[in-house]
Amino acid sequence: MLKAAGVVVALLAALGPGTGGAQELAGNSGMEAGQPGGPPEGWVHNSYGELAASLARDTQVFHSGSAALRLECQVFRGGAAQAYLPVPPVKEGETYTLSAWVRAESMSAPVQLGIRDLGPPYHFYLSTMALVTDHWRPIVAIAKADADGGSVGVFINFAGVGKLWADDLSFMAGDHPIEAAGEPPPVVKGNRVQNSGFELGMAGWTMPEMVAIEQGGASGRCAHWLNKGAYMLEGRPVALKPAQQYTFSASLRSPEAGTKVRLSLCEVGGGDSPGQEFALSPDWQRHSFVFIAQPHQFLGSV
Numbered sequence: 001m002l003k004a005a006g007v008v009v010a011l012l013a014a015l016g017p018g019t020g021g022a023q024e025l026a027g028n029s030g031m032e033a034g035q036p037g038g039p040p041e042g043w044v045h046n047s048y049g050e051l052a053a054s055l056a057r058d059t060q061v062f063h064s065g066s067a068a069l070r071l072e073c074q075v076f077r078g079g080a081a082q083a084y085l086p087v088p089p090v091k092e093g094e095t096y097t098l099s100a101w102v103r104a105e106s107m108s109a110p111v112q113l114g115i116r117d118l119g120p121p122y123h124f125y126l127s128t129m130a131l132v133t134d135h136w137r138p139i140v141a142i143a144k145a146d147a148d149g150g151s152v153g154v155f156i157n158f159a160g161v162g163k164l165w166a167d168d169l170s171f172m173a174g175d176h177p178i179e180a181a182g183e184p185p186p187v188v189k190g191n192r193v194q195n196s197g198f199e200l201g202m203a204g205w206t207m208p209e210m211v212a213i214e215q216g217g218a219s220g221r222c223a224h225w226l227n228k229g230a231y232m233l234e235g236r237p238v239a240l241k242p243a244q245q246y247t248f249s250a251s252l253r254s255p256e257a258g259t260k261v262r263l264s265l266c267e268v269g270g271g272d273s274p275g276q277e278f279a280l281s282p283d284w285q286r287h288s289f290v291f292i293a294q295p296h297q298f299l300g301s302v
Ligand SMILES: [Ca+2]
Pocket: 030, 031, 032, 062, 063, 064, 065, 066, 067, 068, 167, 168
């Protein structure tokens, strides 16, 4: 699934928070344990509605090790193909990271991954939805549980026909960004920022009253801050893929050497995400930083 984030060029800003330790709360997370012909050990087939579905431990298609979970729906008229794995209770207000690598075939329905009651009222404490293709990709929910949940499980489901594989599941307390290791998506060149050279004036950028467009700059035109306060110049939202590496760069200068400027991505409706502060010089210089897009950066925009 794609994320929407705003490109932000800010004069001065605070730095983001760090992350804590980790303990895996989901058993058989690699789907390696299980009897031949049966589901991965611990997993329960829980499909419901008018459909024909099956749950299996697949030893032919997997993300790592030698097996993955396969949830398949051949006939669908309503309900959902669903499987769950019981996990320890969740506490209200505590942040959790739930993730899995998923792959699909012949499937157009989105996949839901979340922590839910095993029985009524079937409340989801945290969850995320994603469109899944035939390429392995991580799907992640990072959120605070909105209530105490004593009898819960990791649920994965989709409402339609198709085959879904899941592997390398993880459920941990805390906020744990995805690692860049594994199978990062291939690099795709191209600028994601609209009107990045200000050739269309302030089109697509906010804060026009504090900025003037001038001829010249590093190439053609540039934006000129008229006010030295801590104002942000914010671009149009861009779509980012989780686990993809991006480079954010801009040509910057300031008549007063040492002026601090922060380049950052900002979740739409959320706070600052990856970013870096730069001290400018009187001459035009290219400033850049590299980051891995994190899944929780798109959750707020879904
Ligand atoms: Ca595996």
